[in-house]
Amino acid sequence: MIVTIDGVAASGKSSVSGGVARALGIPYVSSGLLYRAATLLGLDAGLDLGDPGALLAHLSTHPVRLEPLAEGNRVWQADRELTDDLHSTRVDKGVSVVAAHPQVRAWVDDQLRALPEPFVAEGRDMGTAVFPHAQHKFYLTASARIRAQRRAKERPDDIPDIEAALIRRDELDANQIAPAADAQVLDTGPMTLDEVITTILRAVRA
């Protein structure tokens, strides 16, 4: 069984996926962490993020491993853990450029499709491009202001700056963010995290 949870930036995908996965006793997979890892490695190596050839060459000699644990995904490059460095403002700023390269998308998709079922997969295109055959699909939204207010608790920046950056990233990600035709769309703005998780669990168990 595969459950997909897609949505715009900071809509609650990873928190909700973690809660749903723990309740079901299965792992969840955060696809965005792989795009973030490719971005971090590119930045650290001083590469041009607009050059997919250079990025892919670097990734082939610096393999990245996603550990899809139910209590929180972790990402490794050899024995260096990248997880805590993946949510910085500089990675936020560069990641959409990296994710726009079809070669990078194929690098991520190959890793995701190699994972053994069952799992919850979260990202932008899990229910559309990567796992169109998934049994249960959800798509999370919320206004940019609410998402910025939530994310402000995790970033040092001001709410208006975070909101502008989220809107910019949604625009850059527009090619890969659309709900699957068979996804249930949830506006999480007026909902608590627990309400979102409970709504999804009820639909999956029905």
Ligand SMILES: Nc1ncnc2c1ncn2[C@@H]1O[C@H](COP(=O)(O)OP(=O)(O)O)[C@@H](O)[C@H]1O
């Ligand atoms: N329904 C909700 N109500 C309140 N806060 C939420 C809700 N969903 C997520 N959050 C909080 O918003 C922040 C962003 O959520 P996160 O799961 O990281 O989103 P995403 O994976 O889509 O970027 C986190 O601090 C999370 O705890």
Ligand SMILES: Nc1ccn([C@@H]2O[C@H](COP(=O)(O)OP(=O)(O)O)[C@@H](O)[C@H]2O)c(=O)n1
């Ligand atoms: N399935 C996915 C997941 C992420 N991404 C890219 O990776 C970035 C980071 O994704 P994320 O899910 O970690 O970001 P947040 O929504 O948590 O802020 C997105 O802004 C997209 O550019 C993507 O293109 N496709």
